[in-house]
Amino acid sequence: MNRRPALLAVAALTTAAALSLSACGGGDGDSKSDDKIEGAGNSETKSPSPKASKDAIERPEIKLPKGVKNVFEGTETGDPKKDAVLADHKRVINSVDEAITVKARKHPALKFYSKGDALTSAATYIQSFYDAGVTWTGETRYYDHAVTFLKDGAAAVTYCGDETKSYSKNRKTGAVKKTPGDSDDYVSYNTRMEKNSKGVWQATMVTSEEGAKKCQP
Template sequence: MPIVATLVASATLLLTACGSGGSDDSSDKIEGAGQGSSKPSPSASANGGTPDLALPKDLKVEFGSSKPSDPRDAAAQENAENYIRALNHGITAQDPEDPAYQFYGLGNAARYAREQIKSWVDDKWTATGTDSYYRAKTDKVGTAGVLVTMCRDQSKFYGKNVDTEKIRYTKPSLDDYQEFRLLMKQPKGEQKIWKVLQIEVEGRVKECRR
C-alpha cells in the first residue's frame, strides 16, 4: 500500500532523528465516539516507572494477535499495543496531557495522541464498549526500527457524552475497519523501551474485515 511504502521509505531518516522531527502524515482519527463512565487516574504508577493504563470497567481494549518469536519484535509489538491502551486511557481520563501516551509515544506519535485525546475532550466525549485489534505483523526497518501493523474493528466501540452519559451507537459498516501502522524505535539511554515514533491509520480497509 502506498502509505506503508512511504512510512518505510522515510523510516531511516526518522530513526536517526531526535524523535521530534518529520512530518505527521496521519490524519485519521480514532473513530467511534468516546465513552467510559468512570475516569482512571492519569498519574503514572510506581510499577517500574511505567504509567497507569487502567481503563473504566465499561471499556475493553482487546488484542487478538500472537506474539512474534523474535524477542525484539515481540517487545516492539507489546509496546505498540501499550501505546493504543494509552490513547484510550487518555480519552477516558479526559486528559490531553496524560503521561501514558507521553511515555509510549515520541515525536509525531505523541502529537497524534494528544490531538486525538483533545478532540474527544473538546467535544465532551469519552469511550465505552470494545476496541479490538488483531492480525498484527512486524517488519524490521533498517537496524534500529520495527514496523508494527495491525487491523482494528471498532464496530462495538462507542462514544458517550460526559455530561448526559448518552451513548452514541453506530451501525456496523466498512468504516469500522482500519489498519494501524506504528513505527517503533528504542531511544538511547537507560530505559531501552520500544516507543512509537510515527503512526498512520488507514480507514475502510476491506482486508481487515473478520
Template sequence: MNHLARLASAAVLTASTVLSLTACGGSGAGRADGRIVGADEGRGGSEGASPSADGAAGRPEITLPHTFQANFEGWANSDPKLQTILNDGKERLRAGYAAIIASDPQDSALKFYSTGATLKSGPAWVRTYKGLTLKGSVRISKPQVHVSNEGFGVLFYCVDEARGYTRNLKTDKVEGTPDGDDPKVQYRTRLDKNAQGVWQTSTMQTDRGGCDR
C-alpha cells in the same frame, strides 16, 4: 458522526517512512504467505491493567475501566525482540484509550510511549474527545511486526470498532460506527527504541477499510 472513528483520523501522520514500511528490509520475521512467524502462537486477552509494566524500564501501569475493553488477539511472537515491539505498541494504544477516558491529553503513559511527531498528535487526538468517554469494546488483531534495515520497528495491526462507542458525558448520547462506514481500521506505525529499551511510537498512519485490502 461516530466519534470513536476519529481515533482513526485525528491521530494520522502522513509520513513517507510509514507509507513505505512494508518495503523495508526486515529481521526475517516475515513468511511467504503474509503471516508473521510466531504471530499465531498466543492469543492476547483484555486486561484491565498493563501486562507489560516493567519497573526496570519505568513502564507505567495502564488501567482501563470494565466499561471499555480492548481485546488483543494474536499478539505473541516467538522472537523476544519482536515481542517487545508488540508489547510497547500495544501499550501505546491502551494509553491513548486511557487518556481519552480520563480526559487527560497530557497523560503521562501516553507521553511515555510516544516520541517525535506523536508527542503532539497524541494529545491532539485526545482533545477531540472532549466531553466524551468510551464504552463497549474494540478488537485489535492481525499484528505484523518486523525491524527495518535502519533499526526502527514496524508494526501494523487492525482495530475493529464495530462494538466500540462514545458516550456524551452531559447528554448520555451513545454513538457507534455510522451505517455504511467500515468499522475496521488498519494502523501503520513506526517505533524507535530509546535508551531504556522502550519502543516508542514515533509515527502513525491509519487506513479505514485497509484491513481487508
C-alpha cells in the same frame, strides 16, 4: 462510524498540534482548562508512581475504566524481539485510550510510549474527543499484527482495528450512542516504533486508513 468524533477543522488541528505535550488532561468539569491537553499542568499535582515491569523498566500504570476494553489478538509470536515491540505497542494504544476515557490532570503514560509525530497526532486525536464532549465505551479489537525490523533499528508494526463494538459516549450525561457498524469501523494502521535509551519501544509515527478492505471480514 461508532467511537470516533467528527474531524476537527484544519485550524483546530494546527492549534492542538502546537500545544505542549508533556501530559494530557481533561475531564467532565466546567472549567475550560479541564477540556484541553495540558502542558506542565498544576505543579502541585503528582503523577501516579511508576511500577516495575517484568523487564525491570519502571513504567507508568495504565488503567482503562470499566466498560472500556481493548482486545489484542496475535501479539505473542514466540520471537522475543517482536513480542517486546508488540508489548509496548499495546501500551501505546492503551495510553491513548486512557487519556481519552479517564478523567485525570495528567496521563504520564502518553508521553512515555509516544513521541514526535505520533505524540502530536495522538494529542490531536484525544483533543477531538474533548472538543466534541464525548468519550467512548465498549470493545475495540486489534488483530493481524506484523512486525518488520528496519535497517535503522526501528520497527514497523502493521495491524487492523475493529471498532464495530465500541461506541461514542456523552461525557456529561453518560448517554451511549449505539449505531450499527460500517466499513469505516475497520481501520488499517502502520506504526513506526523506536527503542529509547531506557529500552522502551515508543511510537514515533502512525498512519491509518479507515474502511481498509484488508481488515474487513
